[in-house]
Amino acid sequence: MDAGSMKAESRCPLQEQFLQRKNSKENLDRFIPNRSAMDFDYAHYMVTEGRKDKENNQAMSVCSPSKEAYRKQLAEVFNMNRTRILAFKNKPPTPVELIPEMHSSSASASSSVQQAKLNKPRRHIPQSSERTLDAPDLVDDYYLNLLDWGSSNVLAIALGSTVYLWDASDGTTSELVTVDDENGPVTSVNWAPDGRHIAIGLNNCQVQLWDSTANRQLRTLRGGHRSRVGSLAWNNHILTTGGMDGLIINNDVRVRDHIVETYRGHHQEVCGLKWSASGQQLASGGNDNLLHIWDRSMASSNSVTQWLHRLEEHTSAVKAIAWCPFQSNLLATGGGGGDRCIKFWNTHTGACLNSVDTGSQVCALLWNKNERELLSSHGFTQNQLTLWKYPSMVKMAELSGHTSRVLFMAQSPDGCTVASAAADETLRFWNVFGAPQVISKSAPKPNREPFAQLNRIR
Template sequence: MDPWQSFQQQVLPRKTSKENLDRFIPNRSAMDFDYAHYMLTEGTRILAFKNKAPAPVELFPRKCFSPEQAKPVRPKRHIPQTSERTLDAPDLLDDFYLNLMDWGISNILAIALGRTVYLWDASSGSTSELVMVDDENGPVTSVELGSDGKHIAVGLNNSEVQLWDSTAIRQLRTSKGGHRTRVGSLACNNHILIVEEWTVGSSTMTGHNQEVCGLKWSASGQQLASGGNDNLLHIWDRSMASSNLATTQWLHRLEDHTTAVKALAWRPFQGNLLASGGGGGDRCIKFWNTHTGACLNSVDTGSQVCALLWSKNERELLSSHGFTQNQLILWKYPSMMKMAELTGHTSRVHFMAQSPDGCTVASAAGDKTLKFWNVFGTPEAAKPAPKTNPEPFPNVNRIR
């Protein structure tokens, strides 16, 4: 037999084989379906010898996303771009080095127009005249309300300082001989009155060689900042002053500004942080740690810095400017991102003052106008009921 033929017979199945069919037909004659059903349903139990797999851990618990637990998103605060009110301020001196407006805790705003100091009661809208000085003594060169909101210090061009009771409209005393020139800045701290480089009832503080144009006490009343036309910024510590000493040495002398330093503002609730602003050739706002004397940051604003105010409710700083924009700028602190630019004045915005509740800012400029801005807003938890007080100056749209 041929070997190949023999191999085919051994390996290849025959066509007649049942296993060579194209499909499988099972033989069910030996199957007992009733028994099988019994064993699956009623028979021996199937036991599990392994513990169940642990439940998966939720990386982000559902309660974090529940509406009840979600923190509400604070809506973006609207900052009005225009002033709420504008009043005429005739005879307001267009002088960068003076300080002619202040707003005290009793809600009284004091402003000097030429030789006269006027008081506006923001609660009632009424106005009154505090004092009109003589031609030979005037004009008024500085105004400062005391920390009690009752006493007012008035600096004059003839180097005198008058202390007044604003409630009784009565002059309490006059200080003479402390200066050779005009009194351009004042700073009150309880019963201590700082008048440029000398103190009523205390020692003399000497450090500037030109006119002092900025004076501010810290909130604690422990430190005093002074800025001058000599480009210097001094930090004084009250504990270093003594009536037994002829002069008091400064704590820090800061020489970073390149022009006059008038704008000064201590940050509320952080007693060692001071903001200062330079004049037209400097244009910078600088931030200082007054404990160490270190400059923390410096921002070029692009124009003369006339005044600075911190918000009492937010981490914000407001600056007023002169040449060339004559605007107010609201900054976010500490990023110093511009939040808003408020325009409306046509001349240098020399003076700013803040209401006791920290919401309203008054600005006075060389264009002889006084504007009120709702720039800092009202805290959500303390929004007052709508005011029913009459408008200030209802008969005339001017401050006198």
Template structure:
């Protein structure tokens, strides 16, 4: 159990005097050191003579000898003549002690015009400015200080929901207005979890009594209450289209189809203690769950059981590397099989997993309890929130995991984070009963319109080059070429393929062998899915040889080799254990 996780207090009298989600008091202005005493002037240093023309040993000798001459003024003329001749021979008449002269002019570079390169260096990408203070702070009285709960979410309609004790509040980020959705009965409260449906209109609320409520926020109407799903409080919720997945203190994970009366359609069983983290992958094919039993499970959508008694050993991967409760879960937006997880107070680590293989790719000790994780939707960055000792938000560069910034201001552990729909702003809720908004991810760059391709495309199955491919009506003869390219080591099917648009449809361009030779006349594409929703079947993409890896068709890197934006795309087909390639080529008449 994660130490110091639960601390629930009513705080009714304080809540009455302190309005929730109102601007917190501003701080006094402290001028920076650079703005003080603006009238002070800066002067240059004293003039220092140029010592490059000086001989310090000679100068020292001349100074000391001159002093001795004054003391011995009665020296004989013969000795004086001897000294003068000796000085001329040894010192070469260098009688100047300090040499004051101007700096010689710089030599003219007659070759300057010839040495300029015709290739101009690309300007370095300007480092993004990350504000170190919150742009807005709101009061959040009666926020339950419990590590295992999930009390805040930001919906696609730009409305943030946060549970404060028994009451659910909605804060409209567009207008800045706050409204109260519901205050649950004391026997059912407090609220223990909240999650927006993908439409940004419907809100699921988990209760301490084990019930789950579904609300229509546009009309503030309770649609239905799901009962009998769990035996105790519901601390985690996750949506997958019309399926609401719930995790409870009883260790059960249940898929609820909210469209039908008998909503509990499937279960996953594998945790022995409370389920405190639930997240569906972007494709909806894999579910990650973390529990107070220090376990992380990866479930496949097809492995759920409709019979609770038969729901044992259903997990795709059971990962036991964490040494504390696993609550913080975040699926990578640019690599579908990459999952980041964070451990509690006795673990303190952020770990990265390949969910296809179950391999731990990296582990970073953060030094404090990891409460929440969020990926930047526009850059390869990860944001984590922490507990004792600094109660900070830390921005990491992925995959190097170099700290880019540490955001401080909270005085107690930062339990929850939520990201705005545009991916720029992050809200953090802390046990210090404040809600802070950070412009940590910045404004995404506007993508330049891609130039239209000079050719149009058509789809067919097979892998032969376009000039050898029959019309779609004669696609049945393409299996021979598939097998040929898979077996011929000089033309082995590799994942080193480039993603292009043809037009406005993602394709994979070119084959290469392991020496990097390009075959420019060969074009490949994913199987044509609805609106090219290539994420929908990412679990079926497999490799034709050992050099390939599983993953979504447009995964952007392969661990270990560092290829960017390259990966082959396969769909289920006739090759044993592999698949059939869907290709795209130049349009031609049949």
């Protein structure tokens, strides 16, 4: 039996790893006190004089109950009733009155708003992954995009030449397609907005469209690229593809002649593609260290489309791209190992608003849909996920567990759970963005584009 078959038998795709983990409240063999939370004057008093005073006070209480009552009241006022000397937790922050008290209605309103902010409970961010699945044969290639979470709560991941679907609602796994060796491996996956249809980019420069519910292939997009298709992005019925040839192509999947626009601006592989929420602007990043912003209003099927902005501030490949959910013209991008920076852009003007050196390769970026937070995944040396507060870019948490670079991230439809796939061939799930918000309005009907009212596409 060869090594490959032994590996296939020992590790099944998307099977949960049952690792024995220590409970945070158990198996603790020592406690390390927090010096910053300790009162050393009180500790010195308790060690030296406290016992003597206690003995004297007990003798005095027999003769004078009033003195004993006075002593207890005095100890209460000066917080002398504490029994512990060592402290193991930080002191809670003292509320600071930011606005001086004023005798006016506006002042009282401001103080109540401030009090509401102070009373808001701090969200707990788990430091370990909620679940870990095996992902054998995951291709360790920074420039590919092999993970996506659809609106129907199904996660798609490409492992070698096979695309697997993992249903988050019940934890079941199914195999969608395995491509031939001459066409594989799979180089990109991306769900359509309807959560049913999925695009699969291949190493042979083609793109396949699949119906995941019926488990059948609808069509193959050919003739656009000359090399592998490593990035995909849907915009309603338009599927945008980015290739190693540097081309970006808009494909209308409803018609036979699917190529409707071609964007030329990158000199090397296009490894990052994201449409804005409005569908008006497209951000593309490449291995040529370039970031382009394209506008649909400038697109023309009769000529090569010119970019709106050509941004050259990154010094390494730009793969990590994320549009801000609460500000339509705000874009976050991350650079590769030679850059290590997260940059923020105003896509209307092309101005760089901020740049933060993360210290390691930025592989992927995701915005929190409910809070002003940004999550980044990284490579060497820590292979961690970092949660940042925006716009201060203060680190809120660092999530560790992967033992190799965290190449891909995907966000659940409710925006709360993040899946990360790394070169260590594991898929981890993190409850990093908190509980889902309760929505009072009735859920909108899913958009059935791009395949609505079509029985067959040739």
